[in-house]
Amino acid sequence: MPLPEIDTEYLIAQLERLLSIPSPTGYTDPIVRHVSRELERIGIDYSVTRRGAILALYKGRESEGARAIVAHLDTLGATVKMIKDNGRLELVPIGTWSARSAETTRCTIFTEGGSFRGTILPLKASGHTFNEEVDSQPVGWPFVEVRIDADCRDRGAVEALGINIGDHVAIDPGTELLDNGYVVSRHLDDKAGCAVALASLKALVDNDIETPVDIHFVFTITEEVGSGASAVLLDNVVAMVSIDNGTTAPGQNSSEFGVTVAMADQVGPFDYHLTRKLIHLCQDEGIPHQRDVFRYYRSDSASALAGGADVRTALITFGIDASHGYERIHSSALKHLAELVVLYVASDVEIRRDVEELADLSGFTDQPTAPAPNNESDLGAEAPR
Numbered sequence: 001m002p003l004p005e006i007d008t009e010y011l012i013a014q015l016e017r018l019l020s021i022p023s024p025t026g027y028t029d030p031i032v033r034h035v036s037r038e039l040e041r042i043g044i045d046y047s048v049t050r051r052g053a054i055l056a057l058y059k060g061r062e063s064e065g066a067r068a069i070v071a072h073l074d075t076l077g078a079t080v081k082m083i084k085d086n087g088r089l090e091l092v093p094i095g096t097w098s099a100r101s102a103e104t105t106r107c108t109i110f111t112e113g114g115s116f117r118g119t120i121l122p123l124k125a126s127g128h129t130f131n132e133e134v135d136s137q138p139v140g141w142p143f144v145e146v147r148i149d150a151d152c153r154d155r156g157a158v159e160a161l162g163i164n165i166g167d168h169v170a171i172d173p174g175t176e177l178l179d180n181g182y183v184v185s186r187h188l189d190d191k192a193g194c195a196v197a198l199a200s201l202k203a204l205v206d207n208d209i210e211t212p213v214d215i216h217f218v219f220t221i222t223e224e225v226g227s228g229a230s231a232v233l234l235d236n237v238v239a240m241v242s243i244d245n246g247t248t249a250p251g252q253n254s255s256e257f258g259v260t261v262a263m264a265d266q267v268g269p270f271d272y273h274l275t276r277k278l279i280h281l282c283q284d285e286g287i288p289h290q291r292d293v294f295r296y297y298r299s300d301s302a303s304a305l306a307g308g309a310d311v312r313t314a315l316i317t318f319g320i321d322a323s324h325g326y327e328r329i330h331s332s333a334l335k336h337l338a339e340l341v342v343l344y345v346a347s348d349v350e351i352r353r354d355v356e357e358l359a360d361l362s363g364f365t366d367q368p369t370a371p372a373p374n375n376e377s378d379l380g381a382e383a384p385r
Helices: 008-019 029-042 155-161 188-206 272-285 300-306 331-346
Strands: 045-048 054-058 062-072 077-083 089-094 106-111 114-122 144-148 168-171 182-185 213-220 237-247 259-265 289-293 312-320 327-330
Touching: 008 029, 008 182, 008 188, 008 331, 029 045, 029 054, 029 188, 054 188, 062 188, 062 300, 062 331, 077 155, 089 168, 106 144, 114 168, 182 188, 188 213, 188 237, 188 312, 188 327, 188 331, 237 272, 237 300, 237 331, 259 272, 259 331, 272 289, 272 312, 272 331, 300 312, 312 327, 312 331, 327 331
Parallel strands: 062 213, 062 237, 237 312, 259 289
Antiparallel strands: 045 054, 054 213, 077 089, 077 168, 089 144, 106 114, 106 168, 114 144, 182 327, 259 312
16 A cells, blocks of 8 residues: 555644643553543544553454554653652652653642642752752752642641642653654653554544454553553454654664664564564655664563563654653654554555464464575585575
């Protein structure tokens, strides 16, 4: 099929809306409601799990051998660890991110009775008071605190506000959408992936695209703490593609432009055949792309396998600068990702044996082992055949 038409205005509008809804892991009900309403609006059936993961269904010609596209709605954040005697809050992080990135960020504390605004500050925040100690103090979560924007100068006053240990703290995104296509914000991981998934679904609906099998678009809510897709895939799903961020940093091959196909992460390589199918789709349709391997990274695909799912997995990413910090991406990468998603879900099923949970070798896959035709090694004619 030709490259699908992606409604990029819709994609960016959804990204901006998603970023405006706080959703640190464990406090995701509001964003689950937003995405569910949006699925209803574009005409997609869905179900919500007990805790809030969303399974949206785009019906294909067959139900068995289904494919899943997975992105996560939850973001980094923090939890109140202690109410300090000075009326400020000690934090522990939700997800893995540096306190250095948290310093001077604005935030919202969510309590059972309502929310409060505040700022995460180093313990020694004033150069006029601490002089060079503002630069020499250690970096870490024990060395930052939340200054609440309310009259609370001691522990009792904070408790009187209804703030408690264990309350969620959401970090402001600070979103900027630039005319040159760059998007700068916190929580692009993985709000951008969720926007890609929604735009892909809209393209499927708008163009009445037929898929060979059912496609499950899954929005998880606990990826940042490691469990993610561990218990949300239905039994008829045989392959899943996660959409998440790829780090553009020294030593990496990711780019803020085009699609970055992850070949492996810290838990091992992704499925040989599925990753190469995605690469071939990019090559055949002229979608700019590159490959990368991530040493300190795991995604929903990893959590699905850890949860016992016997599925082929892959990870396609938008290049992101300063991941888990003040991030930056380019909107063109999101468009290319959505194009690839639509091409993939509409593509023919090539490994029909995957429908069976257990089978003999008939139709089993094969990986090349013979020397390449242009191999000019010293082995020459003596190379094994």
